[in-house]
Amino acid sequence: MATLETAQTIPSEITGPGHAEWQYLDLMRQIWETGSEREDRTGIGTRSIAGAMLRYDLADGAMPLLTTKRVYWKTATREMLWFLTGETNIRPLVLQGVKIWNEWPHARYVKETGETIDLDAFVQRIADDEEFAKRWGDLGPVYGKQWVDWPTYRYRKDGLYEKGEGINQVAQVVESLRDNPGSRRHIIEGWNVAELDRMALPPCHKTYQFHVAGNRLNCMLYQRSCDVALGLPFNLWSAALLTRMMAQQTDLEPGELVWMGGDVHLYLNHEHLITEQLGREPSGNPRLEITRKPQTIFDYRIEDFVVHDYAPQPPIKAPVAV
Numbered sequence: 001m002a003t004l005e006t007a008q009t010i011p012s013e014i015t016g017p018g019h020a021e022w023q024y025l026d027l028m029r030q031i032w033e034t035g036s037e038r039e040d041r042t043g044i045g046t047r048s049i050a051g052a053m054l055r056y057d058l059a060d061g062a063m064p065l066l067t068t069k070r071v072y073w074k075t076a077t078r079e080m081l082w083f084l085t086g087e088t089n090i091r092p093l094v095l096q097g098v099k100i101w102n103e104w105p106h107a108r109y110v111k112e113t114g115e116t117i118d119l120d121a122f123v124q125r126i127a128d129d130e131e132f133a134k135r136w137g138d139l140g141p142v143y144g145k146q147w148v149d150w151p152t153y154r155y156r157k158d159g160l161y162e163k164g165e166g167i168n169q170v171a172q173v174v175e176s177l178r179d180n181p182g183s184r185r186h187i188i189e190g191w192n193v194a195e196l197d198r199m200a201l202p203p204c205h206k207t208y209q210f211h212v213a214g215n216r217l218n219c220m221l222y223q224r225s226c227d228v229a230l231g232l233p234f235n236l237w238s239a240a241l242l243t244r245m246m247a248q249q250t251d252l253e254p255g256e257l258v259w260m261g262g263d264v265h266l267y268l269n270h271e272h273l274i275t276e277q278l279g280r281e282p283s284g285n286p287r288l289e290i291t292r293k294p295q296t297i298f299d300y301r302i303e304d305f306v307v308h309d310y311a312p313q314p315p316i317k318a319p320v321a322v
């Protein structure tokens, strides 16, 4: 009875033309129809536009989780928890069955050793052989490292310098949100200019800024480069997830997620995905429940997250551009 009543009273803004997911689908259509075609680093080619913004209200557990294809939110959540550990080796992800970062270490291994090992065999070796993983599974000082252990240097009297203590930006932002909510400096930055050349990929979701409005916590993410078909569904989920965890830790209510993209593109070999997905309509309103309040932002576990009301349309597979 209660369910039926709820179903009948859902306002049209939520299920109909005003569904928040149309922002994503409209962006996809706009890029495909008007984007400028260009060659890109991966050699695949994209259609691309400069600058875009998406806004999602996170009140009442709402999440920007796409319903027009299945998004593997647990995979994205495991990746976020991995960032928060400061880890940059893919082995912990591999051991949890998360495959999204495998292509990059594999490509480096093949390039540097000249050995022709296929991706699955390489990944199996990362899982089985800790020493091998240490040597070949690292992505360099990517997100996790910069977020929780941004390197510093101390200058000595003799003119040389030595390593200082790393900076935990995530912990600092939790503190500043608690102690100085009105600050305009609640920023987590991944773009460490001096270390870009050692990263497998320079950060895409590079700048997170938090904003406290009353008792609500808003988050703005600037993403310099965005693979709209494969990356963005993950990036939206993860940014909203981080916002929710931050809000819980600072006793604030989740507010709005404002996503801003720089080079926002679709890969030319994703045409089948795009055509299929643009023929679908969003439906339903998935919600995230966090079942426990951990001691700190670094103590969340995958079991703490439960998604309700997620009945997506089928997944649409597409190759990732390496």
Ligand SMILES: Nc1nc(=O)c2c([nH]1)NC[C@@H]1CN(c3ccc(C(=O)N[C@@H](CCC(=O)O)C(=O)O)cc3)CN21
Binding pocket: 071, 072, 075, 099, 100, 101, 201, 227, 230, 231, 232, 234, 315, 316, 317, 318, 320, 321, 322
């Ligand atoms: N070209 C490109 N696009 C990206 O989105 C991307 C990169 N490179 N490099 C670094 C990370 C890795 N990311 C990835 C990589 C693969 C998938 C992917 O294949 N997703 C599939 C299956 C996911 C799964 O099996 O769990 C999907 O259908 O979403 C998504 C994000 C996001 N990033």
Ligand SMILES: O=c1ccn([C@H]2C[C@H](O)[C@@H](COP(=O)(O)O)O2)c(=O)[nH]1
Binding pocket: 041, 201, 202, 204, 205, 225, 226, 227, 228, 230, 231, 232, 235, 321
């Ligand atoms: O979280 C992510 C990580 C990566 N991407 C995409 C964006 C681009 O298509 C590539 C990165 O290539 P660059 O040449 O370094 O821009 O990966 C994403 O969308 N989200």
